[in-house]
Amino acid sequence: MVSVCAHFFLTRAVGESSLVQERHLLLDPSDPMVDLSGLKCDSARSRVQELLSIKASVLNELRDLEQHRQQLQESIASATNRVESLRQEEARIRTELDRLKTSVEQALLTQREVFEKNMPQIVAPKRITATSLDDVPLPPPSPHASSRCRMHSCFDYSRCSLLSGFPVYTYDLDSQRGSDLEAFVKITVSQALGYNSLVTPDPSRACVFVALLGEGAGGAAEGDRADVESTLHSLSHWNGDGRNHVLLNLGRTFYSHNIFEGVNTGRAMIVQSHFNSHSFRPGFDLVSPPLLGLPGGDLWKDLPPIVPAKRKYLMSYQGELPRLRNHLEKKEGDDTRETDDTERTLPSNPYLREEITLVGELTKLERTHTDDRFFLRFTCQGGGGYGDLEEWRICETEDDRTQVLRDSTFALVLAPPSPLQASTVMLQARVFEAIKLGAVPVILGNHIQLPLSETIDWRKIAIVLPKARVTELHFLLRSVSDGDVLLMRRQARVVWERFLGSTQVLMDSILAVLRQRLNIPPLPPPLEPSPSVFNASFMPLKTDANILDPDTDENLGPIEPPFPSPAFTRNYTGPLLQAYELWNTHAADPFLLHPARPTDPPAPTEAKFSGSALGFRPIASGAGGSGKEFSESLGGNWPREQFTIVMLTYEREQVLLNSLARLYGLPYLNKVIVVWNSPRPPAEDLRWPDIKVPIQVVRAERNSLNNRFLPYSEIDTDAVLSVDDDAHLRHDEIVFGFRVWREERDRIVGFPGRYHAWDLNYAGWLYNSNYSCELSMVLTGAAFFHKYYSTMYSHSMPQAIRDKVDEYVNCEDIAMNFLVSHITRKPPVKVTSRWTFRCPGCPVSLSEDDSHFTERHACINFFSQVYGYNPLLNTQYRVDSVLFKTRLPHDKQKCFKFI
Structure with missing residues (x-):
């Protein structure tokens, strides 16, 4: 039997002293093992109370210490995060400081150039006319x-x-x-x-x-x-x-x-x-050729495609020399006639006798042992003629001649018999019809004058031979490759459409030749007005464009105030030095004085260090370098410049504002032009981000995707970055693309690549957006191009293409790729591995529609019909950053860290 006090102290002695155990300690008075007499020990009870009090105090202290320990751990974690944040902020501020230092250095250099070089203000020439x-x-x-x-x-x-x-x-x-x-x-x-x-x-x-x-x-x-x-x-x-x-x-x-x-x-x-x-x-x-074309307008509708290179007939001719008709008919009717009789019937005129010999040699071509076919007719059906003409007349109806020429690879053109005749209507008409229908003219008689030959290089269009070469004609024609046939045919089509094919283009060309003869620069091209979408009295609300999570922490370049690209620096020398190219390349446009052209030549590389340093920014002042030195200067072969962003939008304001905010702090950005394609003006309570460069919101006259490429008067730079309002490009990607474009100024340089594929089942073109090792287009939803192409797209490209874009509300990017590839005969340049864009939360775009790809298939085939061929060229070339995956010493930096 144990007393209560003894049991209690025994329990405490063996360690059963937790509050839980004490709280659940139940004593049964009826238990014979419990002695209640021990309850009378007052001293023991007092001692228990004291111990319980001490225990409670210790527990409270332990609770306070645990709470304090947790607070200290939270403070340490917060301090650690704060230190890391400060380190990141220090790196950001250091990067920003470097950019500001670079910006100050560039500004001081610009100031010295202005004062030391006394740069004149260059604008379009003002007209000074006679009195x-x-x-x-x-x-x-x-x-x-x-x-x-x-x-x-x-x-x-x-x-x-x-x-x-x-x-x-x-x-x-x-x-x-x-x-x-x-x-x-x-x-x-x-x-x-x-x-x-x-x-x-x-x-x-x-x-x-x-x-x-x-x-x-x-x-x-x-x-x-x-x-x-x-x-x-x-x-x-x-x-x-x-x-x-x-x-x-x-x-x-x-x-x-x-x-x-x-x-x-x-x-x-x-x-x-x-x-x-x-x-x-x-x-x-x-x-000049005779006026055999239409008054004006698009001229492509009646033209055959330039492919295939080889047609049904290797060469064709339909004509008659009236004074030789009787002789040729007798000779064809009786090939067994004695030579003496034949000699007695020859005309006395030596030039006509030469023509008979010429016809005899040409007639032999139809009896060739090769697979080549000829269509040669030297007498007209029905006889007659235009009196006693001393030249080869044109036979048959226009429809008959058209069909034969469409089936001919080469078209024979016989010069008038007399060398005193330099040009006649029928001679020029034959050349006109041949180049219109894609038959390469083969002119026998190198004493003649061809239309506008003062400026047009006919060696790229026609084969001109002396008549004495007639015996070698077949050999020469067989030696012309398919590539050269297509090259001449394509050049002939360009010349016919741009200079000869209608009364309008012919008159424009005649005046342009006379103007160029006097070395007078043409007038500048018309610019598209850029009316603001806001009323003159309305001030749009602005907000700070604070980007919490910048895409990169790189120093990508100096932040400079906006400045325009040099314009009209070649008012006189451009048309003078590049006169041949203006008339004889596929960018043929001698009618306008563009502020700058993508084909303007760069200066020799040492010029920037020897007397022509104005505007140049060589890396490390010419010493070169990577990383830091690279980011401080544009380098390259061209003076410093900036680019303009053109962003098309339609009724998705928040997406637009987010895209604009991401442009904050973007180096080399001159301004942003937002083309407001909606008839509904923007809400007055919209808060436009302050990105430290001007944002011009231009009101479009109508909703058209062609508005993306209008040559707006607000565009002051050669470089244009066309961007969709939902495209999310990092700053380093944009700057990298801009640097690449500066070396490929005549091409489209961008990010999402696409290609055109041949439909094996229906023998047509298909548009394809799958990932591919080969591409032929770069979408203009994120691409750089020269402003010159905006003018060409809006004023020189056939109107039918712009109409098709409006009809489908689609394909404007394909149209621009067609235009640039047609002009340059080069494919676009794709930069980085980016293939598409993601825009979480954006509304469904037009490209998600089921008809999107069907329309784009149709566009490629229609545009090919307009041009007469598909000008897109395939490329397997892609541009990535130098040193991106290269390991560098610790004291060096990569050009771009993340691309």
């Missing part, structure tokens, strides 16, 4: 002086300042004497001249005066010289000798004739298809 006081007296021409006229002896330069823009005055045909012209010629030429920006209604300011003359609708008889001279002297600004006058004799029929034969035209220049070798004045007169 009536600029009429310089010239000695009267002698009776035969007009046949010896050249620009230096018969042209009055005083009326044509280099800054005049070449103003042209055209005589009113209705009030002009002798204006009984064929209706089509009269109307279309008047309309074409009316649309030309060079034409001025003020004759006192004019550089040249244009008068249209020619036979009437019925083909007036030749030889009324007195009437022609009377008409010329009746011109109100003839000034006695016709100085600075351009006389147009543009016939539309094969029987048009030279109305100026034997006429004293004074000091006037003549433009027509008829010229004898003694009457044509090189560098003064101009050979």
